[in-house]
Amino acid sequence: QKEVEQNSGPLSVPEGAIASLNCTYSDRGSQSFFWYRQYSGKSPELIMFIYSNGDKEDGRFTAQLNKASQYVSLLIRDSQPSDSATYLCAVTHRFGNEKLTFGTGTRLTIIP
């Protein structure tokens, strides 16, 4: 079992709709959760991080964490073609500086 699991996609969403990206993790001791966006051939770019159960909103993005279910998700509202990218879920096992454990990523395509 992989430590961080994501559906590889591709996930296709019409422009203006809500894109929902999901991630599960196996280690109950995981403390910090991150969503990165990676355009093809570019560097991963941090979009959101979340530490506590519940929702965290930043503009069109909402991260949701459920530690009991070991589940973290990213919602993108009012999807734009520029949101088309691979979205990487990553976790760390404690706060502060520590190595990230990544999922394989979900490729998202926003259809105009």
Add this chain to the structure above:
Amino acid sequence: EAGVTQFPSHSVIEKGQTVTLRCDPISGHDNLYWYRRVMGKEIKFLLHFVKESKQDESGMPNNRFLAERTGGTYSTLKVQPAELEDSGVYFCASSLQGSNEKLFFGSGTQLSVL
């Protein structure tokens, strides 16, 4: 402000040759990480420097890989001798002390071993 810079962006070498990858972190960032993505797999941690010291090198695949960060500034990752399975994208990332949420990645070095 310059971001994390990696050089070269692409490298094609033959099996058995040596390759050295370089990473220049953001100025002032004590933490420097190397990660690798092999085709079709997830990005995996290789090692972590705090300044010039190796904090965690648990992800280094074997002793053909040598990472250095002399003076706590730029870092190099040498693969010697390279094997076919070393092909992939090598990412460097840096952050300030105590701020995993502000981790910045470089664009990566695409290494192809033929």
